[in-house]
Structure formats: C-alpha cells, structure tokens
Amino acid sequence: MLRTALRNVLAHKARLLMTVLAVMLGVAFVSGTLVFTNTISDAYQKSSEKGFEGVDVAISPDDSDDDSANPGEPPRLSQQVLDKAVKVPGAASAYGVVYGFTAVSDRDGDLLGSGFSNVGGNYYPGADGKDPRYTMTKGRAPKSAGEIALDYKSADSGDYQVGDTVRLSVDGPVRNEKIVGIFDTDDGNVAAGGSLALFDTPTAQKLFAKPGQFDGINVKAAPGTSQDALKSAIDKVLPAQAKAKTGQKLADDQAEAIKQGMSSMQTAMLVFAGIALFVGIFIIVNTFTMLVAQRTRELALMRAVGATRRQVTRSVLIEATVVGAVAAVVGLAAGVGIGAGLRSLLNATGAIVPDGPLIVAPTTVLASLLVGVVVTVVSAWLPGRRAAKIPPVAAMNSVHATPTTRGLVVRNTIGALLAAGGAAAVIAGAGMGSDGKAPMAFGAAVLVIGVFVLTPLLSRPLIAAAAPLLRIFGMPGKLARQNAVRNPRRTAATASALMVGLTLITGMTVIAQSLQEGINKMASDGLRTDFVVSMGGANGSRPLSPEVSQTLAKLPEVTAVSPQRPSPARVGGDNGVLTGVDPKAIKDLVNVDFTQGSFAGLGGTKVVIDDKTADEHHWKLGSTIPVTYEDGTSGKLTVSGVYEGNQMIQGVMADSATVTPHMSTVTDTQVMLKIKGGATDANKDLLKKKLGENPAIKVQTKQDISDEIAQAFTLMLNMLYGLLAMAVIVAVLGVVNTLAMSVFERSKEIGMLRAIGLDQRGIKRMVRLESLVISLFGGVLGLGLGVFFGWAAGELVATELPTYELVLSWDRLGLFLLMAAFVGVIAALWPARRASKLNMLSAIKAE
Structure with a gap:
C-alpha cells in the first residue's frame, strides 16, 4: 500500500502541483510571518540591550497613581538627587538625562526622521569630558546655547556637516542652531530611523524641563558591585515619587514590551495565513476527490484482492502526507524569502529597522512542517474515507454512489439551522453595544459555516x-x-x-x-474653526508653545483664536484634565449643542462640561465642583453649561486665564482659529509663513x-x-x-x-x-x-x-x-x- 501511494503521487503531477501551490502559499505566509516578526523583535531587543549596557541602575519619576500627590505628571528629578546618587556606596559615576520632542529639518525644509520619531536630548560630560551614550565621530560636543550635535544618520540624510546651521523646533517657534558635532549611538530610536539632536545640559533643561531638573538619572556601578546591591543603596536616598530599576530589569521590560508590540502584528498576519490555508482546504478536498474518482476502479480492484477499507483510506492519507511535506518544505523556503522581503519593504517605507541577522527559529520550522502536513492530511481524510466506502462491485461497474435524498435533507437542514442561528447571533450582537463583540464573532463563524453547508443547495x-x-x-x-x-x-x-x-x-x-x-x-x-494648528510627529500630539497662539492672535487677518490648553487636575475627586480655552472666542470655533446653560457664562471659575461627565457625577447647571490644580492649589468651580460632547470636543472646558497660573509648564495641544476669507490655500500658506515655515507645525482644515x-x-x-x-x-x-x-x-x-x-x-x-x-x-x-x-x-x-x-x-x-x-x-x-x-x-x- 505504501508503494502504491507513492506511485500515485507521481502519477498525477499536474493535479498535485496545484495542491502543493495552495498549501505552499499558506505555509509560506505562516513561516514568513514568524521569520519577519522574530527578526524585527530580535533586532529591536538587541538594539535596546546595547542602549542599557552602560546603565546599572536607572532612576526615574514614579508615575504610580497616588491620590495624595498633586495631579498630573510626577515631579522631575533634581540636581540634589543626582548628587546623592553618585555618592552612594558602590556608585562609580552618574549622569542626568533630559529629553523631548525636537524636529530637525533638512536643507529643503522637510522633516528629518519623520518615519519614526524626532527626539532631542542632553550631552552630559563625565569626569573625562565624555558622555558614555554618544561617541563623537566629527567635531565636538555642544557646550552652550546655539550649539547642537546631530546623529550621523540624520546628518547624512540632511547632507549636513560640522559648522552648518540647521533649522529645528522644540515646541513651535523655529530655532537656528549651529552643528558643532556629529555622533554615533546605540539609541534605538536612531537605529530605527529617528533623528536625535543633542544640546548642552543647561540648554536641554531649559527647553524640555526646568533648570536643574532631569527626566532620569543613570548610575554606573563600581567594579565588584552588583546591580541589585547598587539599587538597594540608591533606594535609601530616593525622594517621594521617584523609583529605581536595575539595567537588567530595564532591558527585560523593554524586551517584553517589544515582544508584546510584535505579538499583535504577528497575530493579525497569522490570521490571514489561516484564511489562505482555510481556502486551500477546499482545493485539497477537490483535488483528492478528483484523484479518488480517477482511481475508482483501481481502488475497487484493491478491495477485491483483499485490501481493507482502512488500508484504502491510509493510502490516500499517505499521498496527502507526502504532498503536505513537500508543500511545507517549499513553503518554508518561500517564507524565509517573504520575511526578508517584508523587512526590506519596511525599510523602504522609512520605518528603518535596526541591523541584525534573519532569524529562522526552530519553532518556525516545526510550525511550518506541522501546518503543511496536518492541513493536507485532514483535508484528504474525507475523500479517502468516501473512496473506501464504495462497494468494489459498484466501483468496477462505474456505478458511483450519489448522495441520497435523505443525506441531502439532513445536510440542508443542518445548514439552514446553522445559518439562521449564526445570523440571529450576529444581529443580537449588533444590538448589544460594546458587549456584543463576542456574540457577533461567534455568530459570524456559525453563519459562514452554515452558508458553506447550504452552498450546494x-x-x-x-x-x-x-x-x-x-x-x-x-x-x-x-x-x-x-x-x-x-x-x-x-x-x-x-x-x-x-x-x-x-x-x-x-x-x-x-x-x-x-x-x-x-x-x-x-x-x-x-x-x-477654519484652521487647527498643532505640532506634528509620528508618535501623536506634541506640546505646542503658547507663543504660537499669541503670534496668531496678533495677525490682523485672524478674527477669532483659542488654544486648547490641557492642565492636569483633580476634578470632583477624580484625576482628570481641565482644558483651558479663550471664553470669548470658543463659541465661534466649536459647534456643540447645550442641554443646559451656554458658553456665555464661561469665565473665571465657571466651566462648561460635556453631558457624559455631567451624568457620571450627577452635575447640573449651577453645581459646585471641588478642584485641585496641578500645583496642589484647591478651589471651587461652578458649572455654567452642559453640552453634548462628541469625539472632537469633550471634557471640562475652563478659562485659560484660570488654569495657566497653576501649570508647571504652559503648553497647548492645538490652536483653533477663524480667518478672513475662510479655509483657503492662500490663508493656509499665510499662516505657515507667519509661523516661520516650520516643518514640525501642522496647519489643517x-x-x-x-x-x-x-x-x-x-x-x-x-x-x-x-x-x-x-x-x-x-x-x-x-x-x-x-x-x-x-x-x-x-x-x-x-x-x-x-x-x-x-x-x-x-x-x-x-x-x-x-x-x-x-x-x-x-x-x-x-x-x-x-x-x-x-x-x-x-x-x-x-x-x-x-x-x-x-x-x-x-x-x-x-x-x-x-x-x-x-x-x-x-x-x-x-x-x-x-x-x-x-x-x-x-x-x-x-x-
């Protein structure tokens, strides 16, 4: 039976080739997905590990939820924390880290590094005058305001050399800085295609934080001191709302984050590979049905000379195993090529991936072989079983057993029940809101199966x-x-x-x-509003300097302007945000319907809130709301209006003059404005020009x-x-x-x-x-x-x-x-x- 099965594989090359192609495509996508995601994950992980090589303990603000603390972000780390950290037993050196969004333009005024992220940071020289994070390949490190160092990839992309002047923006206004150095780094953002500009520490603190403040502190252990021992010593000198982690823990957390980030992509791609394999099942069933039909007399003769039903079915399954194994091997090879091609495609889109080898893990090989063989064998089982059930005499006389009326009735009844039940579940799920996802997914699967069963009818x-x-x-x-x-x-x-x-x-x-x-x-x-002005960037909304709204307000062409100025606050006992707006202009810039009150009362300590927030807290017109501002000051707010919120406009709106004095750093998320002549291309060009032709600022209708x-x-x-x-x-x-x-x-x-x-x-x-x-x-x-x-x-x-x-x-x-x-x-x-x-x-x- 084994020799017969192998002979039959070679006897129908053209038919089996189509089956091999169908299985191969699905396997190729499975293996290609695993190769691609494993390669990207490994490259990012190794890149992040390099970034933590010089860090034994990292100190950062503790952002854990603490109702006793002031609303908003935890306070940054002070110079005093840095001084204490470097003096703890077992510490060899320490440096402060400051970073923030920095858009660097090329010579044509376009944004560099827009494919990933745009970051600015500080150069913190140690006792030897060098920062261990960065190696200057040309020039020197920045030492004063007006000087920057640029990563070598961005310098190459922008065709910049030491001594050139570059235009950049941190929070809106354009700055012209002199490039005094070009550096190499293991920073993951740079490796992935982002731009990195370095300032001297006082300038970076002024731009991204406040003088004497750091976003983080990295400590290097002295020889013979373990990371855990150094962390224990540092924990004793940390202030409230600060925490320490070992470099190994940071690397592990980063690796886990990368793994989880790649997991969703891998799952989505594997779903489509599964769809292709599912579709391929129909081809495999049809192919083996055809091959069995061609060999009906042959199988009948085998039955007549003593072959059992099980042996006949087994011969068909052996054929399927051989076909599946060949398809799996070819699909695995094709998948490796797909993985490499997807990586190249990702690089071509601007999302540059860190360098690293192509990863073909043993699990990828095993999964590809199992998928190819199992899918083919399972699909061939039904035709093989059907062939074994044909009586030998009927088969030799070419009297093929057609489906009985009873069989068709049973099939159609089952199909109708499945289709009706699936459709009912989908409709029920559609009416259940956010709770209807699971019933709808289940109903969709049942409905599709039901339609499959009913398709012959x-x-x-x-x-x-x-x-x-x-x-x-x-x-x-x-x-x-x-x-x-x-x-x-x-x-x-x-x-x-x-x-x-x-x-x-x-x-x-x-x-x-x-x-x-x-x-x-x-x-x-x-x-x-005619236009909305905001900062660009690949990673979402960026802080916008209040100078932008002030500049726009001074333009004679602008008739109304209001910033959206978010200020962390504890409102009614819950952590939230007060959005500061111009109470005189806001009514002309947004379109909301009020169920109670209006914008007319907005100003001072009077606020307007969206209806969902009002219903959740049982607030209404005239309600008094206790508030704790970002700086810890307590006060009272009065509801002067309740409006119907939407995806664009929602939350608690307050007078920007009320919230601004309490903010540690005054920034806006966007500025809305109306202008004479409306939203025309000429007006858009005018606004861009008045804002300094800044590539980081978006002016949108x-x-x-x-x-x-x-x-x-x-x-x-x-x-x-x-x-x-x-x-x-x-x-x-x-x-x-x-x-x-x-x-x-x-x-x-x-x-x-x-x-x-x-x-x-x-x-x-x-x-x-x-x-x-x-x-x-x-x-x-x-x-x-x-x-x-x-x-x-x-x-x-x-x-x-x-x-x-x-x-x-x-x-x-x-x-x-x-x-x-x-x-x-x-x-x-x-x-x-x-x-x-x-x-x-x-x-x-x-x-």
Whole structure:
C-alpha cells in the first residue's frame, strides 16, 4: 500500500502541483510571518540591550497613581538627587538625562526622521569630558546655547556637516542652531530611523524641563558591585515619587514590551495565513476527490484482492502526507524569502529597522512542517474515507454512489439551522453595544459555516438565474450552466473558496468607507474653526508653545483664536484634565449643542462640561465642583453649561486665564482659529509663513483632520487587501482545479460534442462560461455576507462614534464582482485550452 501511494503521487503531477501551490502559499505566509516578526523583535531587543549596557541602575519619576500627590505628571528629578546618587556606596559615576520632542529639518525644509520619531536630548560630560551614550565621530560636543550635535544618520540624510546651521523646533517657534558635532549611538530610536539632536545640559533643561531638573538619572556601578546591591543603596536616598530599576530589569521590560508590540502584528498576519490555508482546504478536498474518482476502479480492484477499507483510506492519507511535506518544505523556503522581503519593504517605507541577522527559529520550522502536513492530511481524510466506502462491485461497474435524498435533507437542514442561528447571533450582537463583540464573532463563524453547508443547495437557483444571459451564447452557454450544477458539492466548494476572500474584502471596505463618512461628519459637526494648528510627529500630539497662539492672535487677518490648553487636575475627586480655552472666542470655533446653560457664562471659575461627565457625577447647571490644580492649589468651580460632547470636543472646558497660573509648564495641544476669507490655500500658506515655515507645525482644515484620521484606516485597508490577495490567488487555483476535474470527467462527452459539430472555439467558450458562472456565484455570496457583516460591525462602531453611518459604495461593490468575474476568466484559460485540444476519437474511447 505504501508503494502504491507513492506511485500515485507521481502519477498525477499536474493535479498535485496545484495542491502543493495552495498549501505552499499558506505555509509560506505562516513561516514568513514568524521569520519577519522574530527578526524585527530580535533586532529591536538587541538594539535596546546595547542602549542599557552602560546603565546599572536607572532612576526615574514614579508615575504610580497616588491620590495624595498633586495631579498630573510626577515631579522631575533634581540636581540634589543626582548628587546623592553618585555618592552612594558602590556608585562609580552618574549622569542626568533630559529629553523631548525636537524636529530637525533638512536643507529643503522637510522633516528629518519623520518615519519614526524626532527626539532631542542632553550631552552630559563625565569626569573625562565624555558622555558614555554618544561617541563623537566629527567635531565636538555642544557646550552652550546655539550649539547642537546631530546623529550621523540624520546628518547624512540632511547632507549636513560640522559648522552648518540647521533649522529645528522644540515646541513651535523655529530655532537656528549651529552643528558643532556629529555622533554615533546605540539609541534605538536612531537605529530605527529617528533623528536625535543633542544640546548642552543647561540648554536641554531649559527647553524640555526646568533648570536643574532631569527626566532620569543613570548610575554606573563600581567594579565588584552588583546591580541589585547598587539599587538597594540608591533606594535609601530616593525622594517621594521617584523609583529605581536595575539595567537588567530595564532591558527585560523593554524586551517584553517589544515582544508584546510584535505579538499583535504577528497575530493579525497569522490570521490571514489561516484564511489562505482555510481556502486551500477546499482545493485539497477537490483535488483528492478528483484523484479518488480517477482511481475508482483501481481502488475497487484493491478491495477485491483483499485490501481493507482502512488500508484504502491510509493510502490516500499517505499521498496527502507526502504532498503536505513537500508543500511545507517549499513553503518554508518561500517564507524565509517573504520575511526578508517584508523587512526590506519596511525599510523602504522609512520605518528603518535596526541591523541584525534573519532569524529562522526552530519553532518556525516545526510550525511550518506541522501546518503543511496536518492541513493536507485532514483535508484528504474525507475523500479517502468516501473512496473506501464504495462497494468494489459498484466501483468496477462505474456505478458511483450519489448522495441520497435523505443525506441531502439532513445536510440542508443542518445548514439552514446553522445559518439562521449564526445570523440571529450576529444581529443580537449588533444590538448589544460594546458587549456584543463576542456574540457577533461567534455568530459570524456559525453563519459562514452554515452558508458553506447550504452552498450546494443555493448553487442551483442562483446559477439558474444566470440562464437568460447564458442563452445569448447559444449551446456553449446552455452546456456551461448544466455543467456548473452537475456536481453541486464540488461547485459549491470552489465558489466557497472565493466567497471567503470576497466576504472579508467587502466587509472591511464597507466598514472603512462608513468610518470615513462618520469622521468627516464628526469634524464638520463638531468644529466651526477654519484652521487647527498643532505640532506634528509620528508618535501623536506634541506640546505646542503658547507663543504660537499669541503670534496668531496678533495677525490682523485672524478674527477669532483659542488654544486648547490641557492642565492636569483633580476634578470632583477624580484625576482628570481641565482644558483651558479663550471664553470669548470658543463659541465661534466649536459647534456643540447645550442641554443646559451656554458658553456665555464661561469665565473665571465657571466651566462648561460635556453631558457624559455631567451624568457620571450627577452635575447640573449651577453645581459646585471641588478642584485641585496641578500645583496642589484647591478651589471651587461652578458649572455654567452642559453640552453634548462628541469625539472632537469633550471634557471640562475652563478659562485659560484660570488654569495657566497653576501649570508647571504652559503648553497647548492645538490652536483653533477663524480667518478672513475662510479655509483657503492662500490663508493656509499665510499662516505657515507667519509661523516661520516650520516643518514640525501642522496647519489643517477640518477636511485635513478628517483625511489624516482616515489615512490610517486607508493604509490598514490597503495592507489587508494585499494580505487577502493571497486568499484570492488560492481561490483561483481552486477554480482551475475544479475545471480541470470537470474536463477530465467529461472527456468522452467533450469528444462526442466535437464529433457532432461543436468546434474548438465552442468548447473553450463552454469551459470559460462555466468558470465565469462558478466565480460569480462565489462573488455574489461573498458580497452578500460582506455587506451583512459590515453592517453588523458598524453597529458596534456607532456606539463609540455617534456620527457613524452605513455607506455602501456601489461602484466598489461592482468592482469586486468584476474581480470575481476576472478570476473566473483567468482560471479558465488552461482548462479551456486543454479541453479544446482533446482528440475527439481518443476522448470518445476513454474509460
């Protein structure tokens, strides 16, 4: 039986090649994902470990929640803490760390390092005049205001040399600094493509903190002193709201953070690999069904001479094991290439990855082999079992056992129950808000399974609906329709493979376009402002200097301007934020509806709050709210209005003149303004010019804000399209497989058609139309399920985004249906050509 199984593997090379390709694509994506994520994780981990090589103990502010402390960030570390730390037993040296956002422009005024992060820090010379974190390769370290040192990668990108003047920005206003040094570093941000500018310590403290303050202190242990011993000694001199960690603990925490960060990416990519493998299952089942059908008499003869059912099934599974092993090995090799290619692609996008070797872990090899073999064997088990059950006499007489009426009734009943139950669970989940995710996911899986089971039943009426169009093509069209429903189970399995990909593509498109519409409506409904000015940066909103709003307010063209100035505070006993605004201008810049009061009362100690906050604390118009400001000062606030909050405008708004005196560092998140002439390109250019053509400052209209938010969804959607393209490719192989099977089974019939006058062109058209009908059948099912799932998921989104509304892009849906038709046309090329080339006499004589 083993020799027979191995012989059969080699006897059907073309058929098995398609199975190998289907499995290989899924395995390649699994192994490629593991190689890529392991490589990136290892590179970042080693880079971070290098950054901690000179750190035995790190001291930082303790940001743990403490209601007894003042609201906001914990206080920075003082010079006194540094002086005490360097004097503890076992400490060899110590230096203070100061850092913050610093945007450096190139010679064309564009931002350097925008692909990752833009950071500024301090150069802290030790007793030898050097900072252990940085090695000067050219020039010297900065020693006074007006001087900086730049990392060598940014210097190369910006074509800067020692002695050049560079434009940069820390919090808004443009600064012109002289480059006095270029350095090398193991800093992970630089290794990943970010920019790093170094100032002397007093200048860095003035820019990012306050004189004499540090964001962190790193201590080096003396020879013979362990990190734990040094930490214990330092713990004794630490002030309140400060903590110490060993360098090893920092490295371990960083490694864990990197691992968790990569985990979500790995999970998402493995999901799509699973989808491709799932689609490949249909191809494998069809392939082995076809191979078993071709060998029906052979298997019957084996049964007649003494082979048991178990041996027949085992022979099919041995074939599947060999095919799966070959596909797994080839897929693993292809996956290594995919992993390397994804890393290069990531570098090409600007998100530069630290250097490091390509990691092919033993778990990757094992997972690839197991996935390839297990998926193939499991998929081949049903055809093998079905072949073993055919009675030998019936098989030798070519009397194939067709599904019984009872079997079809049972199948359709089960499918209907699953589909109905799944749809009910999805609908119920859609009405449960944020609690409906689990029921909806479960219902979606059950519904898809139910549709799979029902697909043979659905194929006849849906394909029959295409009959009027097929009649246009005459006899080939009529034959194509009959051939498509001749074996409903096989046709259904092929259509289901395409349905999976289109369901996901359609569902995600519906959600993404509906989100875009909701975001546009949110911006237009929530804002009246013409422009919003904020700091750029890859890592989100950055502090903006109050000088920006002051500069804008002085422009004669600006008619109204207000900053959004967040100030940490304890409001009503809870830690939160007071947002300082201009009480006179804010009513012209935001668009909110008040349920109580209005903006008219805003000012002094009177505030306005959103309705959710009011309901949560049972506040209403005239309520008195106790408040503790950032500096620890206590006071009372009075509610002068309650408004309906939205995603753009929410929280507690207060007079900026009230909160500013209590802030340790006065910064804004953004500035809203109205200008004569409205939101025109000329006015945008005017504002940029007045703000110094600063590459770090964004001047945006409401539409710009919507587009920026939607850009992330668009990028993600395009990535998902690319990932799902693999599932569509596998589905194409499935259609090719089914048509090849159909041509083989109908060789005698095709020969007869040729003999009675149907020419080669008619044969090709018949096969192509059959492929087109099967693909469109899968496309229609996919579009229907995708729209349904898109609607259901949108109901959950709407609970978080009230402006969300369902958008069906008919042109995009039509494009997907055309794509399904294109798949059918492409997949039919080889089977149609093969059918037309059959020798009619040989085909008629075929068994």
